[in-house]
Amino acid sequence: MNLTEKIFEAGIVGAGGAGFPAHVKANSKVEFVLANGAECEPLIHKDYELMLHFPKEISKGFDLLIESTSAKKGYFGIKEKNGKAISAISQHLNGKTELTKLGDFYPSGDEFELVYEATGRLIPPAGIPLDIGCVVNNVETLYNIAQSEKDIPVTKKFICVAGAVKNPSSFFVPIGTSFKDAIDFAGGSKVKEFGVFVGGVMMGQLTFDLNEVVTKTTAGLIILPKEHYLIKRKNQPEENWHRIGKSACDQCSYCTEFCPRYLLGYQVEPHKVMRSLGFTKTGSAVWNQMAELCCSCGLCTLYACPEDLYPKEACDKAKVEMKREGIKFIQQKPVKVHPIKDGRRVPLKQLVMKLKLQDYDVDAPFNSKNISVDEVKIPLQQHIGMPTKAIVKKGETVKEGQMIGKIPDGELGANVHASINGKISGINEKFILIES
Ligand code: SF4
Numbered sequence: 001m002n003l004t005e006k007i008f009e010a011g012i013v014g015a016g017g018a019g020f021p022a023h024v025k026a027n028s029k030v031e032f033v034l035a036n037g038a039e040c041e042p043l044i045h046k047d048y049e050l051m052l053h054f055p056k057e058i059s060k061g062f063d064l065l066i067e068s069t070s071a072k073k074g075y076f077g078i079k080e081k082n083g084k085a086i087s088a089i090s091q092h093l094n095g096k097t098e099l100t101k102l103g104d105f106y107p108s109g110d111e112f113e114l115v116y117e118a119t120g121r122l123i124p125p126a127g128i129p130l131d132i133g134c135v136v137n138n139v140e141t142l143y144n145i146a147q148s149e150k151d152i153p154v155t156k157k158f159i160c161v162a163g164a165v166k167n168p169s170s171f172f173v174p175i176g177t178s179f180k181d182a183i184d185f186a187g188g189s190k191v192k193e194f195g196v197f198v199g200g201v202m203m204g205q206l207t208f209d210l211n212e213v214v215t216k217t218t219a220g221l222i223i224l225p226k227e228h229y230l231i232k233r234k235n236q237p238e239e240n241w242h243r244i245g246k247s248a249c250d251q252c253s254y255c256t257e258f259c260p261r262y263l264l265g266y267q268v269e270p271h272k273v274m275r276s277l278g279f280t281k282t283g284s285a286v287w288n289q290m291a292e293l294c295c296s297c298g299l300c301t302l303y304a305c306p307e308d309l310y311p312k313e314a315c316d317k318a319k320v321e322m323k324r325e326g327i328k329f330i331q332q333k334p335v336k337v338h339p340i341k342d343g344r345r346v347p348l349k350q351l352v353m354k355l356k357l358q359d360y361d362v363d364a365p366f367n368s369k370n371i372s373v374d375e376v377k378i379p380l381q382q383h384i385g386m387p388t389k390a391i392v393k394k395g396e397t398v399k400e401g402q403m404i405g406k407i408p409d410g411e412l413g414a415n416v417h418a419s420i421n422g423k424i425s426g427i428n429e430k431f432i433l434i435e436s
């Protein structure tokens, strides 16, 4: 099997984003391969810990990808502040690879930002890195690629559990581990009533359901007390976001002025999208189109808006409405970086203060102990593309690493594997349950 086939068999998807199947990237021919170790979600430090403790594996995965894509160069994006990780990784990089040292800003891990910082190239509006001869992979994806070369499939996820827990830490858990088990492994919550931001406070989702499970794309769980500012802010019914915005937005345009995509030269203007709340009722509203190229980074809502309004959520709504009505926005202007871009970058420390997270801004060291779980609930769709089809039956005994869900031939997606030894205790169209 070649590398692409091994990655496909192993069920690898992008570990740091929406879960794009990694074999597709490995099968392309590009000029540059980029490793994304920029990690910029407040309080999440799992990529840093992974680079510190598994630099050989990450670099191996990077080299394999450079080779399979015939790239002429690799760029390894990493924050300058992470000196120890830089030293660890540098020892294993080959001559084809250059370190791209990044400042401690949000969102420096955004692909569009990283590609621009490393190569000086701008991804076309609504495009992907491949359009300009690049592929980008998160460092955990590279780790998984190195494992796949040894025929080890993805059965574990490296996560960071932080915030109001007794031992903020980073560790591997079997895919399908419940949030409750993961939080308990980090010492449990320090408070009785809390919410969980899945994947981070900026771009993640808020949940109160501890039976939800870790998937191949879960970067971390941020636990915050129920009365925390961010929980109150996020836990508003959608109609409130839009009702308040309609009456209180004074069109100051700070949301646009700080928007990282706008500053890179894309036509994203959340202050105009806010107008659609007040002046129009349908997705055909001209203002909605100014949301199409938004990456949902959350800066406009959680950092820029002096009125605590919800421009990001207005953009999310606008995108849904445009999709429903079949409207596609095509940027007419050339993409040109705003001259003030560097001056408007948002330092992570400042963002942490604005989010009232200073008390939780601590390290999350690697815990190498194995978590023990009695049951896992493995979703059949953890990636972009088609869901996998279960290939096991209820009552069957499975071993960790055994394929239990397969992608139909010719479809885009990723296979899934048993993450623990045990017995299949339930199957439906969404999950496979395994009891140890
Ligand atoms: S920053 Fe807030 S008040 Fe100003 S235009 Fe944007 S949404 Fe409106």
Ligand code: SF4
Residues within 6 Å of the ligand: 255, 258, 259, 260, 261, 262, 268, 269, 270, 293, 294, 295, 296, 297, 298, 299, 300, 301, 311, 312, 315
């Ligand atoms: S969430 Fe806001 S700041 Fe971020 S890209 Fe979208 S409009 Fe810009």
